[in-house]
Amino acid sequence: MGKVMKYTRRAFLVGAAAVAGGVAFGYYQVQKPHANPLLKDKGDGDAVFNPWVKIDRDGITLITPHSDVGQGAASMQAALIAEELDVEFGQFKTDFGAPSPAYYNTALAAEGAPFMSTDESFTAETMRTVMGGVIKLMGMQVTGGSSSVPDSIDKLRTAGAVARETLKLAASRRTGISVGRLTTKAAAVVLPDGTALSYTDLALDAADLEPVNDVQLRKPSQWRLIGKNMKRLDVVAKSTGTQVYGIDLEIPGMVHATVMLNPRQGGELIGFDASSAKQMRGVRSILPVTGGVAVVADNTWRAIQAARAIEFDWGPAPYPAEMGGHWNILGDSFTEERLDSEWRNDGDVDANVRGAPKVAEYRAPYVAHAPLEPLSAVVKIDDGSAEIWVATQMPRFVQNNVALIAGLEPEQVTVHNQFAGGSFGHRLEDEHVKRAAEIAKVMKGVPVKLTYSREEDFAHDFPRQIAMARMKGAVKDGRVETYDLEIASPSAAESQLSRQPIDMPASADKQLAAGAWNLPYAIPNFRMRAYRALGLAPTSSWRSVGASTNGFFADGFLDELIHEAGADPLEERIRLANDDIARKVLEAVGEMSNWGSDLGSDRGRGVSFVSSFGVPVAEVVEVTNSDSGIRIDRVFVAADVGRVVDPVMFDNMVKGGVVWGLGHAMNCEITYSDGKAEQENFWDHEGMRFNQCPEIFVRGLENSAKIRGIGEPPVPPAAPALANAIFAATGTRLREMPFNKFVDFA
Amino acid sequence: MKLKVDGAVREVDVEPDMPLLWVLRDELDIKGVKYGCGVAACGACTVHIDGVAVRSCQTLAEDVGEAEVTTIHGLGTPDAMHAVQEAWIKHQVAQCGYCQSGQIMQAASLLAENPAPSDEEISEAMSGNLCRCGTFPRIREAIKYASQTMKGA
Numbered sequence: 001m002g003k004v005m006k007y008t009r010r011a012f013l014v015g016a017a018a019v020a021g022g023v024a025f026g027y028y029q030v031q032k033p034h035a036n037p038l039l040k041d042k043g044d045g046d047a048v049f050n051p052w053v054k055i056d057r058d059g060i061t062l063i064t065p066h067s068d069v070g071q072g073a074a075s076m077q078a079a080l081i082a083e084e085l086d087v088e089f090g091q092f093k094t095d096f097g098a099p100s101p102a103y104y105n106t107a108l109a110a111e112g113a114p115f116m117s118t119d120e121s122f123t124a125e126t127m128r129t130v131m132g133g134v135i136k137l138m139g140m141q142v143t144g145g146s147s148s149v150p151d152s153i154d155k156l157r158t159a160g161a162v163a164r165e166t167l168k169l170a171a172s173r174r175t176g177i178s179v180g181r182l183t184t185k186a187a188a189v190v191l192p193d194g195t196a197l198s199y200t201d202l203a204l205d206a207a208d209l210e211p212v213n214d215v216q217l218r219k220p221s222q223w224r225l226i227g228k229n230m231k232r233l234d235v236v237a238k239s240t241g242t243q244v245y246g247i248d249l250e251i252p253g254m255v256h257a258t259v260m261l262n263p264r265q266g267g268e269l270i271g272f273d274a275s276s277a278k279q280m281r282g283v284r285s286i287l288p289v290t291g292g293v294a295v296v297a298d299n300t301w302r303a304i305q306a307a308r309a310i311e312f313d314w315g316p317a318p319y320p321a322e323m324g325g326h327w328n329i330l331g332d333s334f335t336e337e338r339l340d341s342e343w344r345n346d347g348d349v350d351a352n353v354r355g356a357p358k359v360a361e362y363r364a365p366y367v368a369h370a371p372l373e374p375l376s377a378v379v380k381i382d383d384g385s386a387e388i389w390v391a392t393q394m395p396r397f398v399q400n401n402v403a404l405i406a407g408l409e410p411e412q413v414t415v416h417n418q419f420a421g422g423s424f425g426h427r428l429e430d431e432h433v434k435r436a437a438e439i440a441k442v443m444k445g446v447p448v449k450l451t452y453s454r455e456e457d458f459a460h461d462f463p464r465q466i467a468m469a470r471m472k473g474a475v476k477d478g479r480v481e482t483y484d485l486e487i488a489s490p491s492a493a494e495s496q497l498s499r500q501p502i503d504m505p506a507s508a509d510k511q512l513a514a515g516a517w518n519l520p521y522a523i524p525n526f527r528m529r530a531y532r533a534l535g536l537a538p539t540s541s542w543r544s545v546g547a548s549t550n551g552f553f554a555d556g557f558l559d560e561l562i563h564e565a566g567a568d569p570l571e572e573r574i575r576l577a578n579d580d581i582a583r584k585v586l587e588a589v590g591e592m593s594n595w596g597s598d599l600g601s602d603r604g605r606g607v608s609f610v611s612s613f614g615v616p617v618a619e620v621v622e623v624t625n626s627d628s629g630i631r632i633d634r635v636f637v638a639a640d641v642g643r644v645v646d647p648v649m650f651d652n653m654v655k656g657g658v659v660w661g662l663g664h665a666m667n668c669e670i671t672y673s674d675g676k677a678e679q680e681n682f683w684d685h686e687g688m689r690f691n692q693c694p695e696i697f698v699r700g701l702e703n704s705a706k707i708r709g710i711g712e713p714p715v716p717p718a719a720p721a722l723a724n725a726i727f728a729a730t731g732t733r734l735r736e737m738p739f740n741k742f743v744d745f746a
Numbered sequence: 747m748k749l750k751v752d753g754a755v756r757e758v759d760v761e762p763d764m765p766l767l768w769v770l771r772d773e774l775d776i777k778g779v780k781y782g783c784g785v786a787a788c789g790a791c792t793v794h795i796d797g798v799a800v801r802s803c804q805t806l807a808e809d810v811g812e813a814e815v816t817t818i819h820g821l822g823t824p825d826a827m828h829a830v831q832e833a834w835i836k837h838q839v840a841q842c843g844y845c846q847s848g849q850i851m852q853a854a855s856l857l858a859e860n861p862a863p864s865d866e867e868i869s870e871a872m873s874g875n876l877c878r879c880g881t882f883p884r885i886r887e888a889i890k891y892a893s894q895t896m897k898g899a
Contacts, residue, residue: 069842070841070842070843070844070879071841072841229838231838232838234840234843235835235838235840236824236835237824237843238840238842238843238846239827239831239834239835239839239840239843239846239850240778240818240819240822240823240824240827240831241777241778241779241817241818241819241847242778242819242823242824243843244777245844247780247781248777250775250777256772281761299764299768299772299773300768300771300772300781301764301765301767301768301772302764304784370878371842371844371878372780372782372788372790372842372844372845372876372877372878373780373782373842373844374781374782419842419843420842421780421842421843421844421845422841422842422844422878422879423842424878451781453784454781454782454783454784454785455784648838652838652841652879652881652884653841655880655881655883655884656841656879656880656881657880658880659877659880659882660878660880663880681783681784681785681787682782682783682785682787682788682876683785683787686787686876687876687878688880688882689873689876690869690872690873690875690877690882690885690886691869691870691872691873692873693880693882693883693886695883696883
């Protein structure tokens with residue numbers, strides 16, 4: 001039944017248009033075999049022509065609309081187009097393109113539908129398609145949710161194939177040789193006698209043709225790029241200091257600005273005294289912006305020094321000033337009124353937790369994103385137009401918000417998306433771009449580069465959600481019988497959208513339960529409920545979002561129940577697994593880690609399994625309880641993404657995700673006192689350092705039918721695997737992150 | 747004041763206490779040197795002063811004096827790379843890449859002083875350089891590879 005709503009070949013329609021000196025192959029339309037008001041092609045997408053492939057006399061440009069925040073999205077997207085277009089690395093350049101509803105993200109919305117990722121039922125597929133339609137209507141061009149690969153894999157290959165076939169048609173018209181006798185190779189159409197007609201030479205001819213949309217995508221066995229290491233396009237620039245990031249931009253006539261905003265996030269600026277700051281060298285102007293003050297100077301350091309010399313009177317925070325108040329809100333949120341959704345209710349939990357069940361409470365703190373490149377943006381506002389240079393995951397939001405501030409229409413605002421020095425969700429937010437626009441509006445015609453100091457970046461991060469879990473469970477005859485899991489947390493998506501001029505659909509937020517409700521285990525009695533806490537500090541999506549906290553809760557307590565049952569942690573998880581793909585991931589990590597072998601004294605290993613963004617991941621962590629504290633020795637990871645698009649990038653993302661997950665679980669939290677984040681810089685929010693990094697062994701499995709992204713899924717299992725390993729080595733059960741509140745790390 | 751940067755003498759008009767980082771980035775437009783924390787907690791701003799890795803965010807302009815400042819651009823260029831940069835490419839270390847200029851400068855300084863560092867010596871030398879993307883395993887491989895290639899050179 002699932003097939004009914006699947007894309008047909010008609011779904012892939014790629015327009016074409018003449019551009020100066022060449023041709024551009026344009027956006028991809030979704031059409032459905034059945035009329036559906038939600039899915040009907042709306043005019044807004046059609047009105048804008050945005051290409052994926054541009055060919056003119058100067059060369060070939062592949063447009064890669066998913067932002068590159070370090071995950072290699074630009075290279076990956078280019079490779080998908082190049083796979084079908086038959087161009088080689090080095091024969092094209094890439095460009096992030098202009099913001100457009102044509103680049104809406106279908107995969108992210110599909111993941112929001114409330115079905116197990118393995119569920120291919122009619123209802124599940126329909127809901128995913130409808131959610132995709134909603135995202136399309138909203139025109140959300142989003143990079144996030146590990147969706148760049150699933151969103152791109154068919155669209156971009158199709159765009160490449162359409163361009164290739166149209167260029168072949170152009171060659172056929174020019175030479176009189178039938179299309180069937182033409183081949184393509186290395187950016188050229190090759191005639192039967194071996195003569196090569198370059199794409200750039202054929203571009204003008206192709207511009208006059210209706211694009212050939214009836215294309216057949218190549219089979220995986222014919223792929224020459226996908227599945228092999230492509231050596232990403234930015235590797236030389238990033239090894240020689242020549243990669244330009246948003247913070248590095250120099251626009252002629254540019255001034256340097258910084259801001260000091262109320263550290264009680266969202267609180268007002270009551271007053272300030274900038275009399276001494278004004279006198280400082282290089283300061284051009286000091287002006288109020290929303291929630292604080294901006295300093296404009298001729299050098300970033302001078303702007304930051306002057307900003308620090310201003311005295312402020314800040315208003316109170318719109319959330320509890322101290323952490324006790326935050327935890328109280330969470331503790332009080334396990335109510336019928338705050339119930340966001342009951343995600344799972346198998347068997348009869350209530351009947352089976354009577355008597356003396358095992359109970360626990362788990363906690364996870366706010367955590368900062370803190371990518372190494374601090375927030376920055378360049379904005380220039382003129383009469384009737386504006387330009388923005390910024391690394392963003394939400395180019396259309398940025399465009400709309402600057403238009404609102406400048407009093408312009410969105411199409412009068414040009415966005416030049418930039419390579420980002422990390423993000424982890426940080427650049428889904430655009431408050432810094434709004435502040436830059438407020439300054440630029442006052443300084444008409446002057447490009448204003450706003451750079452946050454690291455301290456301001458920490459103070460104004462919208463951190464990962466704080467969360468609390470309460471669980472009850474029971475075991476019987478050496479087996480886990482009953483698991484009642486309740487989680488309370490704020491909705492990061494609700495907080496994010498509250499800063500945008502759009503309304504969030506009133507529905508349950510799947511991220512409140514992500515990584516917890518979808519345990520692929522046949523536990524006879526299993527219930528999972530998510531509660532939405534209100535009135536907490538503003539939050540935002542953080543690498544792996546809900547699963548980053550929920551995975552720790554769900555798997556950590558499962559490990560407790562397994563120990564209570566006296567069962568083996570890995571064997572019991574495998575026994576409980578009711579999904580072949582998940583079971584194979586667990587079996588793989590068991591084999592990789594030689595599970596069950598003797599580790600010697602003072603050592604322990606823990607296993608965990610969490611599925612997020614459709615990717616099941618199992619991890620085994622080995623630790624030593626040394627004289628100087630817990631040392632993480634080795635980590636083994638098995639993950640199933642259906643198809644590994646690039647083995648080196650896959651390996652990099654998995655190892656990075658493990659380091660991210662372990663490092664923050666070890667030593668990171670954002671705590672509020674007097675309404676202000678107490679952590680200011682990397683010395684008190686450190687993450688993992690080089691000397692603490694374990695050996696990490698990675699295996700990508702390809703059993704899943706759907707092709708998935710790997711940016712986030714390795715993160716959630718890291719914390720519970722570490723907690724479970726520390727329990728095995730020391731007997732100390734960790735139920736709250738960061739773990740360095742309870743144990744020392746070497 | 748005059749500064750010797752990447753083999754050239756540069757004249758700058760800055761406060762004596764302006765950190766070298768900002769002299770390089772905003773006054774001399776040398777953008778391969780990165781701002782990450784401003785408090786010597788991340789290592790993104792690492793340059794060499796007379797061949798030794800230092801944090802340019804904690805080095806005041808007036809303290810540089812006659813010393814030779816080498817940035818990532820002076821270490822090597824895309825057309826003429828240093829062995830450590832070649833190793834970084836061979837091992838495809840970079841993800842976002844923002845910390846890598848500092849990592850490479852730190853590693854080059856380590857290898858200049860100790861051509862065959864042990865795992866522990868590598869850990870000790872590199873633990874002041876943060877990488878939020880978590881490229882540490884590949885950095886270690888690349889340093890070992892560079893140690894080999896430099897020995898053969």
